[in-house]
Amino acid sequence: MIRAINVSKHYPGGRNVLQEIDLHLPKGQMAFLTGPSGAGKSTLLKLIARIETVSRGTLLLDGQDLAKLKRRHIPQLRRQLGIVFQDHKLLADRSVFANVALTLQVAGVRRAHIKSRVRAALDQVGLSGREQDSPLSLSGGEQQRVGIARAIVHSPKVLIADEPTGNLDPQLSSEIMDLFRNLNRHGMTLLIATHDLGQVERLDCPVYALQHGRLQNQEARP
Numbered sequence: 001m002i003r004a005i006n007v008s009k010h011y012p013g014g015r016n017v018l019q020e021i022d023l024h025l026p027k028g029q030m031a032f033l034t035g036p037s038g039a040g041k042s043t044l045l046k047l048i049a050r051i052e053t054v055s056r057g058t059l060l061l062d063g064q065d066l067a068k069l070k071r072r073h074i075p076q077l078r079r080q081l082g083i084v085f086q087d088h089k090l091l092a093d094r095s096v097f098a099n100v101a102l103t104l105q106v107a108g109v110r111r112a113h114i115k116s117r118v119r120a121a122l123d124q125v126g127l128s129g130r131e132q133d134s135p136l137s138l139s140g141g142e143q144q145r146v147g148i149a150r151a152i153v154h155s156p157k158v159l160i161a162d163e164p165t166g167n168l169d170p171q172l173s174s175e176i177m178d179l180f181r182n183l184n185r186h187g188m189t190l191l192i193a194t195h196d197l198g199q200v201e202r203l204d205c206p207v208y209a210l211q212h213g214r215l216q217n218q219e220a221r222p
C-alpha cells in the first residue's frame with residue numbers, strides 16, 4: 001500500500017533529511033515510525049501525503065507514483081488518505097460536528113450523507129452525543145478523538161498519524177492507540193510516527209526506526 005524505493009529528500013538549500021529509504025507497508029498493516037527528534041519522521045509522512053515531494057527515488061501509494069501525480073489530482077489522493085496531527089488542528093470556533101463534517105464538505109459529499117457519516121465517525125471514536133460541543137470544552141484526549149474522527153470520516157484506505165499521543169498521559173495514549181488498532185482490524189492501513197516506545201512495545205506492530213534520515217532496519221521488526 002505504501003512503498004518507498006530508495007527515497008531521499010532534501011529541502012531547498014538544506015542537507016539530506018531522508019536518505020535512501022526503502023519501505024514496504026502492505027495493505028491492512030499497522031506499523032510504527034520511530035526515531036529521535038529531527039530524524040525525519042514528519043518529513044516521511046509529508047511525502048506520503050504529497051505535502052512535500054521526493055527529491056530522489058520512488059514513492060508509491062496504492063501503486064500510484066506520487067512524484068508523477070499532477071497537482072489537480074492531489075485532492076483525489078487525499079481522499080484515500082486520513083491524516084492525524086499531534087496538535088489536532090481543530091477549528092475552535094466551530095462545533096465538533098462541523099469540524100468532522102469539513103472533510104466531507106471539501107470532498108463535495110452531499111449534505112444528506114454528511115450527517116450520518118459524521119455521526120458514525122464520532123461513534124467509532126466514542127464521542128456520540130458530543131456533536132454540538134465546542135472543541136474548547138473537550139479534554140486533550142477527546143480533542144484528539146475528534147481529530148481522528150475527522151481523519152476517518154471519509155473512510156480512507158490509509159491513515160497516517162504524526163505523534164498522535166504526544167500530549168497525552170499513558171492511559172489516554174493507550175486508548176488512542178487501541179482505537180488505531182481497532183481501525184486496523186477493520187482493514188485500514190496505518191503508519192504512526194511516535195516517540196512513545198511504551199506503546200510501540202505494547203502493541204507489537206512492525207517498527208521502522210529512523211536515525212539521521214536513514215532507516216535502521218529496512219526490514220521492519222517483527
Ligand SMILES: Nc1ncnc2c1ncn2[C@@H]1O[C@H](COP(=O)(O)OP(=O)(O)OP(=O)(O)O)[C@@H](O)[C@H]1O
Nearest residue numbers: 011012014017035036037038039040041042043044
Ligand atoms: N520545511 C523545511 N525546510 C527545511 N528543513 C526542514 C523543513 N522541515 C523539516 N526540516 C528539517 O528536517 C529534519 C527532519 O525534520 P522532521 O520534522 O521530519 O523530523 P521528526 O523526526 O519528525 O522530528 P520530531 O520528532 O521533532 O517531530 C530536521 O532537521 C528539520 O529541521
